[in-house]
């Protein structure tokens with residue numbers, strides 16, 4: 232994966248790339264939107280804990296395909312309030328801490344999710360060479 236950060240665009244607002252180029256022949260993994268719910272069905276109240284759980288769930292899905300955060304090419308995230316953005320970004324930066332070729336990232340404020348207590352949802356696309 233090659234990050235695309237053209238010099239004639241403003242710098243990204245955070246630790247992400249404006250675009251990425253994925254070579255032909257890669258295996259792709261797409262997650263569904265992950266909520267802040269753990270394996271026991273527990274959901275923390277605060278947005279930071281929920282965001283961390285969303286990324287932990289995505290990481291578990293990637294692991295099941297032999298992938299890690301290093302293989303992530305795209306992150307789409309949704310929060311229910313502008314006030315949750317900083318917490319979400321902190322969790323994203325933790326998830327991507329070891330990543331140097333940063334994925335693309337989209338962050339959107341939405342009116343809600345499947346249960347009223349949910350504040351964050353994250354979906355990931357990952358790709359890695361099959362050779």
Ligand SMILES: C=C(N)C(=O)O
Pocket residue numbers: 244245247336337338
């Ligand atoms: C501004 C963004 N695209 C982000 O944080 O994902």
